[in-house]
Amino acid sequence: MCVGMFIALIDIQIVSASLKDIGGGLSAGADDTAWVQTAYLIAEIIVIPLSGWLSRVMSTRWLFAASAAGFTLTSLLCALAWNIQSMIAFRALQGFLGGSMIPLVFTTAFIYFSGKQRVIAASVIGAIASLAPTLGPAVGGLITDISSWHWLFYINLVPGLFVTVAVPLLVKVDRPNLALLKGADYLGMGLMALFLGCLEYTLEEGPRWNWFSDSTIATTAWVAAICGVLFVWRSLKIDDPIVDLRALRERNFALGCLFSFITGIGIFATIYLTPLFLGRVRGYGALDIGLAVFSTGVFQLLAIPVYAFLANRVDLRWILMLGLALFGISMWDFSSITHDWGAKELLLPQAIRGFAQQMAVPPTVTLTLGALSPARLKLASGLFNLMRNLGGAIGIAACATVLNDRTNLHFLRLAEHLNASNEGMNRWLEQWRDNAQALGQNSLDAGQAALHQLWGLTWREAQTLTFADAFLVIMLCFAVATLLVPLMRKVQPPPQPSADAH
Template identity: 75%
Template sequence: MSRPPFWSDEVIPVDRLSTRDKVLAFATMCVGMFIALLDIQIVSASLRDIGGGLSAGADDTTWVQTAYLIAEIIVIPLSGWLASVMSTRWLFAASALGFTLSSLLCALAWNIQSMIAFRAIQGFLGGSMIPMVFTTAFMYFSGKQRVVAASTIGAIASLAPTLGPVVGGWITDTLSWPWLFYINLLPGLVVTVVVPLMVRVDKPNLALLKGADYLAMVLLAVFLGCLEYTLEEGPRWNWFGDSTIVITAWTAGLTGIAFIWRSLIGERPIVDLRALKDRNFALGCLFSFVTGIGIFATIYLTPLFLGRVRGFSALDIGLAVFSTGVFQVMSIPLYAFLASRFDLRWILMAGLALFALSMWDFAPITHDWGSHQLLLPQALRGMGQQLSVPPVVTLALGGLPPARLKLASGLFNLMRNLGGAIGIAACATILNDRTNLHFLRLAEHMNPPDESSALGLRQIWQLTYREALTMTFSDAFLIVMVCFLASLLVVPLLRKITPPPMPSADAH
């Protein structure tokens, strides 16, 4: 088959593509998705080093991660409309190039202000790549190939954020923090070059720029930006005890309502909220939200416990949590085997149950837990992630017609990120509030030494605080477990998905 020239926007029908071409195109897009998701958490274990290198305080340094999250969460639901305007190939290639250049700028940042600005750009461009991988996979593959594709996407969606602290801690300890961003350059350039050559699933439609609902875009950006800020900063500033949090929370609520109203009455909405009328898609968004809570909350809790209670270094933390990724990768063949033989709803139930069981196994946590004690709960979590995320992808998006996939996949991915943001905010609030409660309860049963012994009092206070903090981590894991147990009750409401047949992949 002769390929159109590089500059041509001619679409190549799926039935004219060989399996090799489709796999290469899909794999290249997965690389872009992986580095975009990896960079959410890659700085989390290295914020202290970045702050030291840029002479910034802890409050400013947290924005290195927050800026990325806010920008990413804004662009994800807009990516479907952007792909319709620019086409999937050109939006993905432009995003990959911009992500690569902004990564270079992050590595070369000269102060904390420039770093935050470049991270926001990086998050915006990285976030736009993520939903397009979902839509392209469902356009390219059917049958068993679609099962493998969904498994791959699900693995990346949950594995990349999990590996972020591991990879980031190792790079910072072995090399230096700028290499957190230098590692994006080679894969970013490869994606930039290969995607325009291989991915030709749609044409640009610049006519969509005329008459687009720009007011809805502004409302969406303000809503998600203020919501993410409220969730990120609320636990640090005592929520509504801070005037800025009150303002951003009210702004998020009002603009969110206005955006929903605008999207439901508009003829050409930028986010397809009407897709929620499809029961499987609506429930799939719910499960995407819950798995987002589980994935991101445990990524937040486990390294924080190892750092604050055990005093582990960034590298030690990375090595201790690495087992989650190992067991998830090992579970990929298991999922592929099960998905070709059993109803995806049963596999989803097994994955959610394993995730809940892993949280139950985290609950007896004590102050001396390390890699050995974390192995079993993290193994169950890794398996649970792999058996729960891919079925949700297929059950939510597999029954939608191709014309709705672009706009719907943005909403689906947004729900995972929102779940993660709310899960982290809830866990941070639990750690703040419950630690004080546990400390006071433990202190009631303590017999302090002579008040003249300041050293003795300090040691008792430190030990009591450590135990109170450890008990609070247990509380947080149990609350995440409850979320997964509740979601199990909803699985029977899903319909079995039977994707429409597609032409043979090798029919030329």
């Protein structure tokens, strides 16, 4: 099941470093190609909270097997896509069919394991949940560089088939209950799908189209707001809702969802910002970007035995506080970024972030879901996992808006100092003109070339300062989260019945 969750999670980001290659191969523009990512995210974010109800209807093993089979088939279809429209459709199906695998792993682990085994299981699952999207750009860049973009999807076929066959044979957690199909809250499902789908579209496309100045973005935002309010009202009113929002009354669950949301911001926004910086400012290709960000995953893997050692000896709340604090420190380190940062300069902040992810995600899982009874676990797990993805979507949208708005501001502030009274600038322009004339350019062309070069350098520095601003915003989120950790209660897990009893 962890193998299935890993391939579903890594596919969120595996195409991010290779969108240009996919667009080129399918003769599509940048706007259309962006939907290869957006379609997957919209579909996945809709199905994740539905997975609890679906697993009660179909049973855990058959829902997981069907999800793995659908994910594998649509991976093949994505590799065989003949134009951008077919690719977008297959990516949406891939996200919708594969999304159920993610929360089912969490619920099954808490049913199967107890005591120290539960700590180890949560550690492994938490590591995968944060490691898979972190490795996505690196794996995607490597595959595209040594082969073609088609193998971004072909690589899913063998593990997908393995999971499809193995899960029905090995996983025995519960039994299907088709009676739940009668009288289910289908209106609530529709409201939730409209709410989450429109919200994800608004967050993904808003920064690109200047938010509410675009009529489509304004419309989807209003639909998301209205359907969201109606969905919450209906979920609290009826006896058997699709998503257990009442679980938010429990302090640990509410705080855990908040921490899941904030770690989603940190993981996904940083994955978005770092490759973007290396591409825009440093001019790195897909493989170089992947190699530069790979160190985060390495240090997270190294932190797994450290967490396993601490988790059975130290209160999980203090480990969580350490993880959130270290994540904030890594964002502070990132904020000193300069235009010449590469893999060497990124090593320390990424090492801290990798260690922090392992210290933050597993204890959040255990403290949030560990005290829930199996009856509530399925519906609550979907909401918990949804919060991480929503955090990622909102974090990326916020960072994209910061990059759009603050770059122009920094550029204008830098340009204010680039005037005739700036002796350093005058000497630089004169030297550049002399060099250009020495290469055979006339005086007028040399002067224009010098000004163009000055504009490029100023824009590069403005972009770099804006990336620093975005990292500082993320740091503030983790500072707030760190201060809230003491409000969580120590978890005493409920007695666990055997797997056969389910």
